């Protein structure tokens with residue numbers, strides 16, 4: 439289990455908030471702790487919010503860089519899945 | 530089956546709520562709820578269940594829509610004289626293009642019940658049926674001061690055990706909206722497993738103030754029998 443090679447890939451360039459983070463969150467829930475999800479996203483709001491939301495949810499951002507070879511304005515982020523958080527519940 | 534792009538987009542904000550996530554949303558989509566009773570809570574509850582992503586709603590209410598139905602936002606003048614179940618199914622489809630809503634038919638196999646009886650006696654009869662069928666159910670009672678919502682997971686103290694006399698008074702539309710939306714939420718929490726212990730509980734709303742208590746089995750009640758232990762056929 440290497441943290442250096444993504445085990446899943448997600449393209450959320452066609453989406454806007456909050457679907458961007460929701461799709462990333464679902465994709466993260468489908469990989470094992472320590473595995474990496476590669477996400478292609480647009481510059482601006484998604485580039486700012488998706489990595490921040492991931493860190494707030496206990497995941498690690500291990501790479502964040504422009505990916506012009508994927509298309510103009512595209513960024514790449516690698517998210518390493520953190521330990522599953524204790525399931526939160528309602529009152 | 531994983532959520533579709535349309536479902537993720539539709540429920541995005543809900544998917545971010547505590548306790549919610551892909552598995553919980555799928556559980557809602559897979560749920561088949563028999564919605565019974567003609568109480569004032571049924572229309573608001575229907576709206577929230579459909580909007581939250583419950584996959585199938587079956588309406589079990591053959592009575593006609595009458596002018597005093599008290600659900601003006603759900604049932605309009607065109608619905609007068611129609612069977613309430615059919616009118617509510619139409620309302621559910623209006624609330625969400627993703628829900629399957631229809632009349633409850635014999636042989637349909639629901640996974641849970643929402644009981645919105647027009648009186649506690651009506652609700653008790655339906656709740657007892659749900660208990661014997663070993664289906665989780667939530668009962669909404671509306672009275673003149675608000676009302677109460679009783680959650681009955683399988684095997685837990687039954688509605689009769691949980692009920693104590695309300696303050697009475699003619700049910701109000703305000704109480705119906707409050708209790709109906711709360712009943713939908715309680716059922717959603719049961720279906721998704723997102724509620725905390727005690728899951729068998731009763732929420733009494735008195736003039737807008739909720740009081741939550743765990744329900745307890747009354748000595749000698751039939752709900753302590755083999756059905757509660759999961760031994761019945």
Ligand SMILES: [Zn+2]
Nearest residue numbers: 687690750752
């Ligand atoms: Zn009982």
